[in-house]
Amino acid sequence: QDYPKTELSVQGGWATAGIYQEIEVPFWTERLPSLTGGNVTASITSLNEKGLKGPEVFRLMRMGVIDFGTSALGYVAGDDPQNEGPDLAGIALDIETARKVSDAYKPALAKLYMEKYGIKLLMLYPTEAQVFWCNGPIESLSDLRGKKVRTGNRTVADFVEGAGGVTVTMPFGEVVTSLQLGVIDCAVTGTFSGNSAGWHEVTTHLYPLTVGWSPFMYAVNAKAWEKLAPSVQALLTEEMGKLEDEVWSAGAARTAEGLSCATGGECIFGKKGAMTLVPLAEADVELRSKLVNDVVLARFAQRCGDACMAEWNETVGALISAD
Amino acid sequence: MIAFTFVALMVLIFLAIPVAAVMGILALSLNFVFTDMPLWRALGEVSWGAFTEFTLLAIPLYILLGELFLRTGIAEQMYTALSKWVSWLPGGLMHANIASCTLFSATSGSSVATSATIGTLAIPQQKKYGYNERLFLGSIAAGGTLGILLPPSINMIIYGVLTNSSIPQLYLAAIVPGLLMAAIFALTILIQSSLFNEGEVKIHATWSERIASLKHLVPPLIICVVIIGSIYSGIATPTESAALGVLAVLALAALRGMLNVQVLLSAFENTMRTTGMIMLIIVFAYFLNFVLSGVGLSSSIKSFMNNLGLSPIWTLIAVIIFYVILGCFMETLSMMIATIPIVAPIIFAAGYDPIWFGVVVMILVELAMITPPIGINLYVVQSIRPRGGISDVIVGALPFVVAMFAMVALLILFPGMTRVFL
Amino acid sequence: MLSIIHALSRYSVWISGGFLLLSAVLVGVEVLMRNIFQYSFGGVDEISSYIFAIGVSWSLAFTLLSRAHIRIDLFYGRMTPTWRAALDILSLACLLCVTALLFQQALDSTTTSFEIGARSNTPLGVTLWIPQSLWAAGLGFFGLVQIYLLGSITRLFIKNNMKQIAEISGVKSLDEEIEDEISA
Ligand code: NA
Numbered sequence: 041q042d043y044p045k046t047e048l049s050v051q052g053g054w055a056t057a058g059i060y061q062e063i064e065v066p067f068w069t070e071r072l073p074s075l076t077g078g079n080v081t082a083s084i085t086s087l088n089e090k091g092l093k094g095p096e097v098f099r100l101m102r103m104g105v106i107d108f109g110t111s112a113l114g115y116v117a118g119d120d121p122q123n124e125g126p127d128l129a130g131i132a133l134d135i136e137t138a139r140k141v142s143d144a145y146k147p148a149l150a151k152l153y154m155e156k157y158g159i160k161l162l163m164l165y166p167t168e169a170q171v172f173w174c175n176g177p178i179e180s181l182s183d184l185r186g187k188k189v190r191t192g193n194r195t196v197a198d199f200v201e202g203a204g205g206v207t208v209t210m211p212f213g214e215v216v217t218s219l220q221l222g223v224i225d226c227a228v229t230g231t232f233s234g235n236s237a238g239w240h241e242v243t244t245h246l247y248p249l250t251v252g253w254s255p256f257m258y259a260v261n262a263k264a265w266e267k268l269a270p271s272v273q274a275l276l277t278e279e280m281g282k283l284e285d286e287v288w289s290a291g292a293a294r295t296a297e298g299l300s301c302a303t304g305g306e307c308i309f310g311k312k313g314a315m316t317l318v319p320l321a322e323a324d325v326e327l328r329s330k331l332v333n334d335v336v337l338a339r340f341a342q343r344c345g346d347a348c349m350a351e352w353n354e355t356v357g358a359l360i361s362a363d
Numbered sequence: 364m365i366a367f368t369f370v371a372l373m374v375l376i377f378l379a380i381p382v383a384a385v386m387g388i389l390a391l392s393l394n395f396v397f398t399d400m401p402l403w404r405a406l407g408e409v410s411w412g413a414f415t416e417f418t419l420l421a422i423p424l425y426i427l428l429g430e431l432f433l434r435t436g437i438a439e440q441m442y443t444a445l446s447k448w449v450s451w452l453p454g455g456l457m458h459a460n461i462a463s464c465t466l467f468s469a470t471s472g473s474s475v476a477t478s479a480t481i482g483t484l485a486i487p488q489q490k491k492y493g494y495n496e497r498l499f500l501g502s503i504a505a506g507g508t509l510g511i512l513l514p515p516s517i518n519m520i521i522y523g524v525l526t527n528s529s530i531p532q533l534y535l536a537a538i539v540p541g542l543l544m545a546a547i548f549a550l551t552i553l554i555q556s557s558l559f560n561e562g563e564v565k566i567h568a569t570w571s572e573r574i575a576s577l578k579h580l581v582p583p584l585i586i587c588v589v590i591i592g593s594i595y596s597g598i599a600t601p602t603e604s605a606a607l608g609v610l611a612v613l614a615l616a617a618l619r620g621m622l623n624v625q626v627l628l629s630a631f632e633n634t635m636r637t638t639g640m641i642m643l644i645i646v647f648a649y650f651l652n653f654v655l656s657g658v659g660l661s662s663s664i665k666s667f668m669n670n671l672g673l674s675p676i677w678t679l680i681a682v683i684i685f686y687v688i689l690g691c692f693m694e695t696l697s698m699m700i701a702t703i704p705i706v707a708p709i710i711f712a713a714g715y716d717p718i719w720f721g722v723v724v725m726i727l728v729e730l731a732m733i734t735p736p737i738g739i740n741l742y743v744v745q746s747i748r749p750r751g752g753i754s755d756v757i758v759g760a761l762p763f764v765v766a767m768f769a770m771v772a773l774l775i776l777f778p779g780m781t782r783v784f785l
Numbered sequence: 786m787l788s789i790i791h792a793l794s795r796y797s798v799w800i801s802g803g804f805l806l807l808s809a810v811l812v813g814v815e816v817l818m819r820n821i822f823q824y825s826f827g828g829v830d831e832i833s834s835y836i837f838a839i840g841v842s843w844s845l846a847f848t849l850l851s852r853a854h855i856r857i858d859l860f861y862g863r864m865t866p867t868w869r870a871a872l873d874i875l876s877l878a879c880l881l882c883v884t885a886l887l888f889q890q891a892l893d894s895t896t897t898s899f900e901i902g903a904r905s906n907t908p909l910g911v912t913l914w915i916p917q918s919l920w921a922a923g924l925g926f927f928g929l930v931q932i933y934l935l936g937s938i939t940r941l942f943i944k945n946n947m948k949q950i951a952e953i954s955g956v957k958s959l960d961e962e963i964e965d966e967i968s969a
């Protein structure tokens with residue numbers, strides 16, 4: 041293949057999330073150049089370095105300030121509830137389901153992003169399973185009743201409220217101390233990110249009911265994409281497809297690693313903790329389905345509207361009920 | 364690129380352009396000279412992000428709190444009471460300056476507010492009792508810097524926001540170093556006064572006077588307990604605690620019959636004026652930071668540091684020297700916002716604890732406030748004096764500069780002091 | 786005219802301060818409710834941040850008129866009044882430059898929010914262009930005040946009235962600065 045000299049500019053994700061150093065940076069700065077004999081190169085910076093909060097990435101891509109960029113779907117769920125579609129709380133307990141859901145809903149999101157932001161969706165990927173970290177005993181879902189729970193997005197808030205919990209919003213950086221001091225009783229985040237942020241030091245019980253996968257997307261400003269040579273476009277499409285598979289496998293590995301580290305099991309990259317891993321009761325899995333149907337989906341339908349809900353039912357809904 | 368940035372920065376500063384505009388123009392020129400990307404178009408998004416950062420809401424709240432604190436006479440009674448307790452020591456009222464700054468710091472998030480308040484109360488006493496003028500002024504300029512080391516602290520909030528560190532943990536970590544710093548300041552005064560006995564009059568108070576004065580320490584202690592207590596009892600987050608502090612001062616002011624529309628309106632004016640000044644700098648510092656990393660300057664500084672291959676301790680020392688030099692010339696807020704996103708990752712990668720480093724940065728910022736030529740606390744103290752040149756304040760602050768270096772050294776040697784309460 | 790501008794900026798600061806106090810009360814109530822009744826309104830932090838953003842943007846003009854935007858007078862203090870006045874004009878022109886860009890980008894951000902129907906990702910789901918337009922308007926007010934001031938001091942410069950320029954836009958003398966810090 042013949043690749044013209046091309047320099048890509050990439051806004052990567054959070055430097056603190058393992059995926060940035062392990063996967064994003066090598067992909068853009070090593071793999072692409074080595075596949076193209078050094079003709080396609082890229083510079084990448086993390087959100088932290090730019091002092092960004094995440095949500096503005098979509099808009100900055102729309103303006104053309106950023107060409108290639110990544111951001112969490114949840115950050116712009118306010119702009120359009122469709123962003124919640126592939127990650128409604130409680131719909132995918134395991135990563136295989138999450139992947140199927142993600143693939144099924146991808147065309148809908150690609151269309152939305154092109155219309156709304158003028159950006160081309162390149163891939164959808166998870167961080168890891170989002171679970172409950174509590175600083176006191178919790179045996180089942182019903183124990184959330186009356187507890188103050190920090191939630192990171194609306195659909196998890198709906199789920200927690202459905203279970204009778206009190207939802208609290210606060211910056212990620214304040215969660216550790218708030219858990220330690222009892223400002224809140226539980227908080228939801230990924231198994232690995234909670235472990236790397238030291239949540240296992242301030243909580244005692246890890247309740248592993250997965251209420252989401254915190255999906256991210258990689259996209260590119262459509263005009264910037266048009267300017268690329270067809271060979272480079274083809275290369276990027278193919279390589280990002282492979283990358284997507286890798287990131288999903290890495291998500292599964294990180295989920296397991298984080299869970300194991302926090303609860304005193306085998307631990308290589310994380311920090312070993314001594315939390316109690318609460319076994320997931322069969323009754324809770326059933327109660328979860330009820331909450332998903334009665335609360336999570338009902339509220340999502342309200343936010344999202346009829347057409348959006350119909351599309352969701354055809355894609356994700358059909359898949360979930362088939363399971 | 365580094366040279367261009369440095370020269371442009373110096374020229375703009377020497378022309379006395381407003382600091383916020385200096386950063387804005389610097390960012391724009393870096394954008395146009397070094398890249399085709401329209402980075403400047405991020406200004407709207409970046410500044411909306413900064414303006415709506417809930418954590419920064421603590422800034423006007425702390426300023427409002429201090430305004431109300433001063434206007435209700437609480438601060439003056441506190442100074443008189445403390446001077447009855449500590450003025451028998453060699454160095455006399457200068458110990459009252461440090462003690463008042465320390466106590467006031469526990470209710471104030473700003474060093475400028477602390478030295479302005481205590482300076483206003485203390486400086487009239489200096490001539491009256493014949494103190495060594497320079498050291499006396501220095502004790503206020505330096506004591507005032509404790510405002511950002513002891514919790515609550517605006518600068519620590521900004522550090523926490525920039526590095527994603529827990530603000531309550533920063534507060535807890537700074538308590539022991541903050542009190543130790545106050546003790547070192549007191550020791551500096553003791554040594555100086557013993558060496559050069561300037562014949563100041565010591566103020567002797569009887570024990571009954573001292574006991575009677577204690578009640579004047581109650582209001583500041585209440586505020587302190589509301590702010591710090593609400594954080595550590597798990598009732599409130601730091602920003603929320605600042606709001607509770609404001610409500611508590613309002614209640615105290617109302618009880619003393621000092622609360623009226625006039626007091627509130629002039630407190631609003633001072634609060635919003637200072638907040639406007641700080642926020643405009645913060646917004647353009649965020650923007651500058653965005654452009655610096657967009658044009659690759661941040662990463663070239665980082666790889667420069669990596670290529671030096673310094674050991675962790677030498678990396679730390681290099682960073683400290685960098686801040687000491689920069690602190691001579693730069694206003695402290697802009698210095699923090701423009702440098703911490705670059706410096707902090709280097710230090711963390713070298714294996715240092717973010718919370719511990721936050722405390723170190725606070726002391727370096729304090730140092731910058733009393734080093735010439737640009738040291739905000741020097742100016743504040745100078746401006747309260749009826750006559751005399753700024754060199755008196757600069758010379759008087761020098762022993763405290765030494766004391767701060769000693770404190771940094773102690774922090775490096777005994778990092779555990781930040782973990783006493785953690 | 787200048788006195789009208791002063792009055793306008795002062796009123797906006799009073800209103801901003803009032804709203805700041807209001808958000809302190811809101812936050813206080815939220816803390817009490819959460820701790821006593823285990824109930825969280827959800828969104829007090831968000832509403833307070835909008836109040837903060839709008840209040841600060843409408844206060845920037847007052848800060849300018851009080852000559853409180855920090856300038857570093859390393860050499861400025863040693864210059865002749867004419868040179869100082871020239872630097873005052875340059876400073877204001879530079880500030881106007883970056884403010885104009887800030888205002889324009891803030892407007893751009895507001896219209897983008899309007900076009901894409903942006904809402905905050907919180908239980909409140911605030912329609913973003915509403916607080917953003919109030920915020921951008923404050924920045925616009927800040928810019929207008931600068932245009933007027935720049936016009937006035939340029940006129941004064943031509944008339945060789947350096948003293949009045951210093952009063953309007955000079956770097957504050959130390960005495961003036963402390964007066965602000967401690968004035969009751
Ligand atoms: Na303080």
Ligand code: NA
Pocket residue numbers: 690691692693730731732733734735736737738739
């Ligand atoms: Na300095």
